[in-house]
Amino acid sequence: MGLKQKLHTLKEKYKGTKMAPAFNALHTFLYLPNETTHNGTHVKAADDLKRTMNTVIMALLPCLIFGIFNGGYQHHLAIGEIEQVTSFFDATFWSWDNFVVGAWKIIPLVLVSYGVGLLIEFIFAIIKGHEVEEGYLVTGMLVPLIVPIDIPLWMLTIAVIFGVVIGKEVFGGTGMNILNPALTIRAFLFFAYPTWMSGDKVWVHGAVDRAKEMAAGADVDAISGETILGSLAQNKAHAYDLWDMFLGFIPGSVGETSTLLILLGGLFLIFTKIGSWRIMLSSVIGALVMGLIFNGVVSQEWISESSKFFSLMDVPFWQHLIIGGLAFGIVYMATDPVTASQTNKGKWIYGLLIGFISVLIRVFNPAYPEGVMLAILLMNVFAPTIDHYVIQGNVKRRAKRLKAKTA
Amino acid sequence: MGLLSKKDRKLILDPLADDNPITIQVLGICSALAITAQLKPSIVMAISVVFVLGIGNVVISLMRNIIPSKIRIIVQLIVVATLVIIVDQVLKAFAYTLSKELSVFIGLIITNCIIMGRFEAFALGNGPWKSFLDGIGNAAGYGVILIIVGFFRELLGSGTLFGFKVLGDSVEKTGLYAIGYENNGFMVLPPMALIVVGIIIWVQRSRNKALIEEN
Numbered sequence: 001m002g003l004k005q006k007l008h009t010l011k012e013k014y015k016g017t018k019m020a021p022a023f024n025a026l027h028t029f030l031y032l033p034n035e036t037t038h039n040g041t042h043v044k045a046a047d048d049l050k051r052t053m054n055t056v057i058m059a060l061l062p063c064l065i066f067g068i069f070n071g072g073y074q075h076h077l078a079i080g081e082i083e084q085v086t087s088f089f090d091a092t093f094w095s096w097d098n099f100v101v102g103a104w105k106i107i108p109l110v111l112v113s114y115g116v117g118l119l120i121e122f123i124f125a126i127i128k129g130h131e132v133e134e135g136y137l138v139t140g141m142l143v144p145l146i147v148p149i150d151i152p153l154w155m156l157t158i159a160v161i162f163g164v165v166i167g168k169e170v171f172g173g174t175g176m177n178i179l180n181p182a183l184t185i186r187a188f189l190f191f192a193y194p195t196w197m198s199g200d201k202v203w204v205h206g207a208v209d210r211a212k213e214m215a216a217g218a219d220v221d222a223i224s225g226e227t228i229l230g231s232l233a234q235n236k237a238h239a240y241d242l243w244d245m246f247l248g249f250i251p252g253s254v255g256e257t258s259t260l261l262i263l264l265g266g267l268f269l270i271f272t273k274i275g276s277w278r279i280m281l282s283s284v285i286g287a288l289v290m291g292l293i294f295n296g297v298v299s300q301e302w303i304s305e306s307s308k309f310f311s312l313m314d315v316p317f318w319q320h321l322i323i324g325g326l327a328f329g330i331v332y333m334a335t336d337p338v339t340a341s342q343t344n345k346g347k348w349i350y351g352l353l354i355g356f357i358s359v360l361i362r363v364f365n366p367a368y369p370e371g372v373m374l375a376i377l378l379m380n381v382f383a384p385t386i387d388h389y390v391i392q393g394n395v396k397r398r399a400k401r402l403k404a405k406t407a
Numbered sequence: 408m409g410l411l412s413k414k415d416r417k418l419i420l421d422p423l424a425d426d427n428p429i430t431i432q433v434l435g436i437c438s439a440l441a442i443t444a445q446l447k448p449s450i451v452m453a454i455s456v457v458f459v460l461g462i463g464n465v466v467i468s469l470m471r472n473i474i475p476s477k478i479r480i481i482v483q484l485i486v487v488a489t490l491v492i493i494v495d496q497v498l499k500a501f502a503y504t505l506s507k508e509l510s511v512f513i514g515l516i517i518t519n520c521i522i523m524g525r526f527e528a529f530a531l532g533n534g535p536w537k538s539f540l541d542g543i544g545n546a547a548g549y550g551v552i553l554i555i556v557g558f559f560r561e562l563l564g565s566g567t568l569f570g571f572k573v574l575g576d577s578v579e580k581t582g583l584y585a586i587g588y589e590n591n592g593f594m595v596l597p598p599m600a601l602i603v604v605g606i607i608i609w610v611q612r613s614r615n616k617a618l619i620e621e622n
Contacts, residue, residue, distance in 0.1 A: 154588075166605075191596060
């Protein structure tokens with residue numbers, strides 16, 4: 001008896017009991033369900049929710065793998081064991097040592113994120129008696145990619161519970177949430193445990209412990225693990241060139257550093273028609289416009305070099321796209337079909353404002369030199385309003401046309 | 408409570424649970440969010456509101472037949488304001504630091520919707536004894552929620568209760584902090600108070616399905 005058959009008999013055995021949704025979920029996750037609908041005419045298409053989710057996960061995998069190597073690389077670079085790499089296929093970067101260190105820290109993040117999140121989904125499915133929804137599959141992969149590498153696992157556990165229960169389940173589960181669950185989880189971490197989510201130490205594995213040792217008087221090399229945005233916010237120079245930023249050899253949250261891989265993932269999502277190109281493009285335009293405005297302020301000399309906003313305003317406008325988490329947010333989070341605008345015109349407005357506000361918060365928020373998380377959450381809240389006005393506008397326009405025709 | 412008839416008992420007990428001013432009528436939310444970051448101010452606030460609403464209800468009830476209905480809101484405001492000023496002065500005299508902590512929110516009891524709501528809905532139409540019970544009951548219902556929220560916010564946000572370090576010392580790393588526990592900074596911020604109130608409402612409604620509105 002094969003595995004599929006066994007699962008099928010299990011499912012039949014538990015049919016009608018409280019635990020049924022849990023077994024059904026396991027069955028449908030591994031195989032195509034063996035049920036057909038009983039009545040009505042249906043469109044037969046292969047792209048169900050499960051496949052949609054899996055496509056996004058495929059687009060995220062390169063970021064995860066790069067993040068694992070980068071985690072080890074930043075660690076070894078900070079303790080001075082290896083030199084900075086110069087090209088994408090450099091063997092010092094893709095080394096076994098880097099992989100082991102990165103995997104040691106990052107795989108537990110992935111496991112905790114999926115384990116806790118899916119457990120809650122199962123519990124809610126059993127309590128409410130509906131089928132387990134696949135909604136957590138993407139969230140579970142996004143969460144480890146947008147947190148700092150050294151975040152304690154118990155904090156992640158609490159944040160995931162909060163994000164899934166308060167961010168999603170209370171609204172009615174997958175497809176009903178107002179806010180992007182992955183960003184809800186990150187926002188919770190950010191406000192609850194700011195010392196683990198910002199500053200110059202959390203982005204490189206081991207930097208927090210080294211700082212403690214140094215405070216205790218140990219003789220260890222300390223290389224700042226500050227992110228580029230963090231350095232700029234303090235008007236300090238950073239040691240990274242444009243290729244580092246584009247390829248991703250920089251400190252940051254686990255999976256958001258490599259703009260190249262994010263770009264490839266974005267193209268993949270557009271090609272498979274999972275992610276909306278309108279949102280991605282308009283967010284990029286929004287960020288560029290805001291960047292240009294700030295560049296203009298600098299070139300008009302409306303702001304002096306001693307201002308604390310000078311460095312961030314002075315960044316060439318297009319560089320905003322390759323530093324920080326903007327690219328990751330635009331490609332994987334802003335395009336979340338549940339929380340984004342649904343109408344095409346709405347998507348343009350929604351995206352433009354995300355890019356615009358991201359760069360705005362980046363420059364003007366000294367405590368937290370990154371804005372894409374808050375920008376997307378804010379626009380998530382406004383998305384239904386945008387849609388409402390787009391639809392009403394359309395209704396009005398057509399009513400007018402009808403009137404003109406019939407009059 | 409042998410003293411009270413069944414009806415009177417209902418006046419006191421209903422607002423504590425199934426007719427709670429915060430969780431069911433969703434009144435008085437602003438102060439519930441603002442001053443519940445710690446347990447002590449929550450309790451002081453609860454006592455102050457019990458005092459103001461208990462006495463205020465009696466006063467309005469005694470005056471209910473002589474207040475011209477056109478100016479009744481102004482009369483009600485004067486009664487609340489008088490009582491609130493008494494509370495404020497007492498706090499300033501005997502608990503100065505606490506009154507600093509509660510700052511403007513003692514004064515804002517005047518605008519607490521629960522108080523005007525009870526005056527309008529109950530004291531204007533009922534005798535002083537009943538109004539007194541109703542006032543005490545509603546203020547206590549408000550206070551209970553304040554204390555629950557304050558308890559969780561202080562415990563999880565600062566790791567203390569009434570200022571005592573019940574979870575250990577966060578600087579010296581004793582107790583829970585020794586194994587890596589950290590305070591949840593989000594708990595201290597007002598949005599989390601809203602979420603805690605939301606969770607209380609959730610728990611209450613799933614225990615008593617009759618409270619869920621049909622729509």
